[in-house]
Amino acid sequence: LHGVVAMDGPSGTGKSTVSRRLAAACGAAYLDTGAMYRALTLAVLRSGLEGTESDTEKVAVAAVADLESVTDPSAPAIRLSGEDVESEIRGAAVTSAVSAVSAIPAVRAALVERQRVLIDEAITGCGGIVVEGRDIGSVVVPDAPLKVYLTASEDVRAARREAQDRKAGRAADHAAVLADVRRRDELDSTRKTSPLHAAPDALVLDTDGLSVDDVLTELLRLVTD
Template sequence: MALRGVVAMDGPSGTGKSTVSRRLAQACSAAYLDTGAMYRAATLAALRAGLGEGATEDEIARAAIGARLESGTDPVAPTITLDGEDVSGPIRGPEVTGFVSAVSAVPQVRAEMVARQHALIRAAVGSGGGMVVEGRDIGTVVVPDAPLKVYLTASPEVRAARRGRQDEKAGRKADLHVTLADVERRDRLDSSRRVSPLYAAADALVLDTDRLSADAVLAKLRELVSARGLDG
């Protein structure tokens, strides 16, 4: 099964979006793009420039846009590098998680990241292949004409528990109450920012993953790909 075109995967953190997006791309012999990792790498660049709360939008934009970011699109082993360094691990740390919503809300940063995302999508689709693109504004801003848009959702409690398990698996300290508070904080920030807020596109399929395993979600997505005639 090969994917033709773009599948836009949106939703907040902890819905299983990354897991199923990567697995869908692998199952469909497609490229994969984690746009959230791009914003996290930009956030790490800002932090390494000594910026944090209180920094101006212009300061954040200069640090984030000036950094050399490269995103790999292999779903088996996706990579993200910052100035030549693999930062797949560091971008998942608490400092980046605490600051990424602020960096992502800067209009200049979003414009630059979307331009880079468009270039990667064109390269994948232009060669006759497909790409699964995940993020928070894919179906609404990045690829509003995507032939398949999916918005994954789940309760904050379920998402916090999932993220806690991910952190523990990666060797990061996890506290459920702290994680839940952070999930709810990010939901508020991402949904209320003035540029590219998080919401489901009008023509997106909204899929609640509270009671669905990753296998069940993947099976549903593969059915949708076939139903839309995107399997080459």
């Protein structure tokens, strides 16, 4: 794989799993940009300063300097001041606060800049990278040679989130997960800066009824085309 594969779409489409597996299968790096927004949100929650937007912005932008993303698809990691925060950023507190933090323009600008540095490093290091998020094909790497936008119905996405939560040992209630998926997609799609949408040149792939293996097979075909 040469260059960038941009993988966008709402939550619960299987983006993370297929992006990571695609990168591993192609000898490419892997970057989960959602984890970066989540880690900044954790920094804000820990500061206790999430009350006003200007405090939130200050804490989140400052925390970008403390972030470390490991882009090896066989052992991806996210650290905040050296601490592995992977499991904490997937919890309910961060999940319910992340859309508000990621709607702040200065936070997005700081993270996009960091993401581009990581992408350049990966391309120098191993030639290619699979980057997943919401705005990769539209903002972060608008000239990516391959852009994929994964979709799935709300119910399927909520069911996938639930399965993930169960696997990670977190409580999972269908109605609550569905409500969260809806709320987060609404916030992510209607924010002023970089709202979630498929780039005009993205290939839209509806994953309802497709297994992870099916999606991966299709992506591998696209990458080798």
